[in-house]
Amino acid sequence: KAGVTQTPRYLIKTRGQQVTLSCSPISGHRSVSWYQQTPGQGLQFLFEYFSETQRNKGNFPGRFSGRQFSNSRSEMNVSTLELGDSALYLCASSLGKWRIGSDTQYFGPGTRLTVL
Amino acid sequence: KNQVEQSPQSLIILEGKNCTLQCNYTVSPFSNLRWYKQDTGRGPVSLTIMTFSENTKSNGRYTATLDADTKQSSLHITASQLSDSASYICVVSCPRNTSGTYKYIFGTGTRLKVLA
Numbered sequence: 001k002a003g004v005t006q007t008p009r010y011l012i013k014t015r016g017q018q019v020t021l022s023c024s025p026i027s028g029h030r031s032v033s034w035y036q037q038t039p040g041q042g043l044q045f046l047f048e049y050f051s052e053t054q055r056n057k058g059n060f061p062g063r064f065s066g067r068q069f070s071n072s073r074s075e076m077n078v079s080t081l082e083l084g085d086s087a088l089y090l091c092a093s094s095l096g097k098w099r100i101g102s103d104t105q106y107f108g109p110g111t112r113l114t115v116l
Numbered sequence: 117k118n119q120v121e122q123s124p125q126s127l128i129i130l131e132g133k134n135c136t137l138q139c140n141y142t143v144s145p146f147s148n149l150r151w152y153k154q155d156t157g158r159g160p161v162s163l164t165i166m167t168f169s170e171n172t173k174s175n176g177r178y179t180a181t182l183d184a185d186t187k188q189s190s191l192h193i194t195a196s197q198l199s200d201s202a203s204y205i206c207v208v209s210c211p212r213n214t215s216g217t218y219k220y221i222f223g224t225g226t227r228l229k230v231l232a
Contacts, residue, residue, distance in 0.1 A: 004159070043160075043205060043222040056217045090159050107159030 002027065004093050004108035012114045018079040021111045025072050025093030032074040033105065034066060035090040043090075049074050050096045078113075086115045118143045120208050122223035130231055133196055137226045139189040139206035147218055151180050151191050152205045154225070160205060163191070196230045203227050 005024045013019050025032050033056075034046040045058040049068035068074045072093075078085055092105040120141045129135050139149070148167045152160035164173045164180040166189070172181045177194045193200055206223040 042224045043207075045220040045222075056219075058219065092159070104162050104165065107161065109157075109159050 004091060004106055006089075006091050006108040006111050008111060009109065010112045010114075012116060013081050014116050015081055015083060017081050018077065019081060019113060021076045021078075021089055021091075021113075023074045023076070023091030023093075023108060025074070025091075026106055029093035029095055029106075030072055031094045031096030031103070032068055032072065033092045033094070034074070034076050035092065036060075037088040037090060037110070038086070046076070081115045083115050086113060088112050118208075118210065118219075118221050120206055120221045120223040122204075122206050122226050124226060125224075126227040126229070128229045128231060129196055131196060131198055135193050135196060135228065137191045137193075137204050137206075137228070139191070139223055141187050141189070141206075141208045141221070143187075143208040143210050143221050145210050146184065146187075147209045147211055149180075149182055149189050150207045150209075151178070151189075152207065153178075153200075154203045154205060156202070163204075193228075198230050198232060201228060201230045 007022045031050045033048040035043050037043045046060055047054055047066050048056040052068045063079045066076045088110045090107050090110045092107045094103045094105045097103045123138045146168050148165055150165045151163040153163055154160040163175050163178050166173050166182045168184045179192045182189045203225040205225045208221050209218050211218045
């Protein structure tokens with residue numbers, strides 16, 4: 001069974017630009033979550049999509065947005081990039097069971113975004 | 117304030133030795149606690165998930181314990197191997213007041229190095 005894939009793996013952008021990252025979940029998984037990881041802040045939760053609807057959201061500004069397609073693939077968009085957006089962006093998929101305790105998340109390798 | 121603190125920040129042990137990593141949290145209300153292993157340059161891998169009613173859970177040589185009264189968790193690694201060298205992240209999730217949503221509070225991780 002193929003794992004979670006993320007594209008691209010590496011990306012370099014300049015301030016003010018926008019970027020779109022893509023995530024393909026494990027087949028059969030309906031939930032996709034996005035995380036930002038930086039050396040200073042560690043892992044932070046961005047949002048979660050389930051059946052094309054955002055059902056959970058972290059504390060990030062509106063410049064960070066996402067969507068999920070009918071095949072469960074998800075995209076994350078960051079507009080008006082800032083230097084502080086440089087980070088590893090991780091996507092995780094899960095079956096999406098409502099009982100949080102039983103839902104194991106499987107992470108992709110991440111997209112390393114550098115903003116110059 | 118909801119916080120998750122992990123100790124030690126870093127740890128060096130010899131191959132074959134056991135070690136214990138700590139996670140203390142002040143999160144309330146509590147839904148579940150997860151331990152992840154993250155190899156350098158890769159996404160985190162789930163080791164264990166525990167709800168408040170579970171005191172211990174094992175995954176091979178990894179055993180997590182949870183004391184919901186003192187709000188402490190530990191991850192014990194038995195007979196360490198070189199491949200155990202990684203960062204170990206503790207994550208606590210708690211339900212929000214709004215129906216069905218929850219938030220994740222991440223620890224900053226413990227970096228473990230196993231030497232031959």
